[in-house]
Amino acid sequence: MKMLVTGAAGFIGSHLVDRLLRDGHEVTGVDNFSTGQRRFLEEAGRRGAFRLAERDLTDAQALKDLLPGMDWVFHLAANADVKEGLQHPRRDLEQNTIVTSNVLEQMRLAGVQNIAFSSTGSVYGEAAVIPTPETGPFPIQTSLYAASKLAAEGLLSAYAEGYGFRALIFRFVSILGERYTHGHVYDFVRQLRAHPDRLVVLGDGHQKKSFLYIGDCVEAILAAVRRRPERPAEIYNLGTNEYVEVNDSIAVITRAMGVAPQVKYSGGRRGWIGDNPFIFLDCAKIRALGWRPEKTIRESVDVTVRYLLKESWVLDARRVP
Amino acid sequence: MKMLVTGAAGFIGSHLVDRLLRDGHEVTGVDNFSTGQRRFLEEAGRRGAFRLAERDLTDAQALKDLLPGMDWVFHLAANADVKEGLQHPRRDLEQNTIVTSNVLEQMRLAGVQNIAFSSTGSVYGEAAVIPTPETGPFPIQTSLYAASKLAAEGLLSAYAEGYGFRALIFRFVSILGERYTHGHVYDFVRQLRAHPDRLVVLGDGHQKKSFLYIGDCVEAILAAVRRRPERPAEIYNLGTNEYVEVNDSIAVITRAMGVAPQVKYSGGRRGWIGDNPFIFLDCAKIRALGWRPEKTIRESVDVTVRYLLKESWVLDARRVP
Secondary structure, X not given: OEEEEEOOOOXXXXXXXXXXXXXXXXXXXXXXXXXXXXXXXXXXXXXXXXXXXXXXXXXXXXXXXXXXXXXXXXXXXXXXXXXXXXXXXXXXXXXXHHHHHHHHHHHHHHOOOEEEEXXXXXXXXXXXXXXXXXXXXXXXXXXXXXXXXXXXXXXXXXXXXXXXXXXXXXXXXXXXXXXXXXXXXXXXXXXXXXXXXXXXXXXXXXXXXOEEEHHHHHHHHHHHHHOOOOOOEEEEEEOOOOOEEHHHXXXXXXXXXXXXXXXXXXXXXXXXXXXXXXXXXXXXXXXXOOOOOOOOHHHHHHHHHHHHHHOOHHHHHOOOO | OEXXXXXXXXXXXXXXXXXXXXXXXXXXXXXXXXXOXXXXXXXXXXXXXXXXXEOOOOOOOOOOOOOOOOOEEEEOOOOOOOOOHHHOOOHHHHHHHHHHHHHHHHHHHHOOOEEEEEEEHHHHOOOOOOOEOOOOEOOOOOOHHHHHHHHHHHHHHHHHHHHOOEEEEEEEOXXXXXOOOOOHHHHHHHHHHHOOOXXXXXXXXXXXXXXXXXXXXXXXXXXXXXXXXOOOEEEEEEOXXXXXXXXXXXXXXXXXXXXXXXXXXXXXXXXXXXXXXXXXXXXXXXXXXXXXXXXXXXXXXXXXXXXXXXXXXXXXHOOOO
């Protein structure tokens, strides 16, 4: 099939590109390289079935020439920096909500109707039900990032309902693994590489976190794509059935790095304003398709740390947006 | 207090302006008169405490000079035409979501932090729980209009959480009463005025509808504004504890007009794609503040029909957006 992946040079996008190419699909990858990494597409670039298009999706015509004939669009391009949202109050709206509208409109005009979208478990806000199912209580948004993703979800489902699109919405927990480029494991490894004797932790270390391994994430997306849909828009939580505390991941990180730092906590229940203290998703719906994660969270953290130490350019390369 | 009302020349906005002026507040009304009516502000215009500012809120600076010193912003300006959404796929995003972001950003920069916002009961989509409480199941959006309002709600709550705003979000059922300018009662009265012997009804006539009288709506908003808030963002359903079928409102309309038309149904469970078959809200939360609606739905329909017949310019004046 012919697949278009936005955010193709990103963490999840590049893994999805590789997986689709291995399955024999023709893949067009789109990225503006604002945070994406060309090196993540090196393997893809060696395959004839891959085409890279450098485009900025804030341009409402960016995909016009690429879309005709596509079977699926995997829209993963986004601003994924939750923490800095309050310093850039329009960024999430522009890069996540309006860009998603741009993608949907160009698809509609090109007659392409299948879209898979990367949302976030943080749309559940301060979830009243944990683990949270897709049908959990209607939430209050606690970050501009989550608000922008929820807005994009709404657009997808309205296009599904109104224009006959098939929309798959994935609410992720945090993803770990090779090519992971932001989040607390990244920050901790970067700190400990600079000074192995100390570690500054935002919050009290007891924040609970749920993670999913990137390979498991990509398999889950493809399991839902293969599924014959029951409704125009389907929402799937993606995560594991376990969680860890920040302190647990610190233990895995320090062991993998062979360091024993003094840990200093900034204190408080949350790492920062808008940081959700606990995202833990009920994933029974995606599991009902036969999918199971293969890695535990501790294994995912360990793989991630070893990747970051081996590919230390990733720790240097990240642009601060 | 100093109050700013966007959409001041609209149905709800103009009633709110009148009510705030009667309570002794200084009121600045903002409207671009795309659908608002100057005649709705005639009463307000006779009061010294009222100021009208003709502005278009798609301009991100539109409120800049008006906001300093305001106590509350009542953001009611919106595209409220749900039915035509699919013919204008960007309009709801631009006029509802992006405009709300513009309003919030200008408030943030001006140091104004209290906002009341008109959302819609249609954000519940095909509600799984009826009557639907504010904490009902997380919905799939069924119209671009509802998606744009949900997106705006998310922005309000993220601003409340992140910047210390106080945000009041009202999810309305359809509102009826004096100055009502669109919806099925309006369409039916307009049809029957043109040809009293026949009426074309979209759907099968059994669509259930819940309505609230405009005076009751305004009192509910003010009840929530007076309340000392428990959380930064509060969501209130606004409706009555009853509903009617479209056929019931037809009976009230035809009696009030003294006509006996032959009714022709287009058929189907819905009036149009994106028309929610049943919005019926659990309003226990707003009732807990002591508020009660004073008019029944049938009384509201009757008042509306009599108003439209008396002020028949309203039936002619509406611009088709």
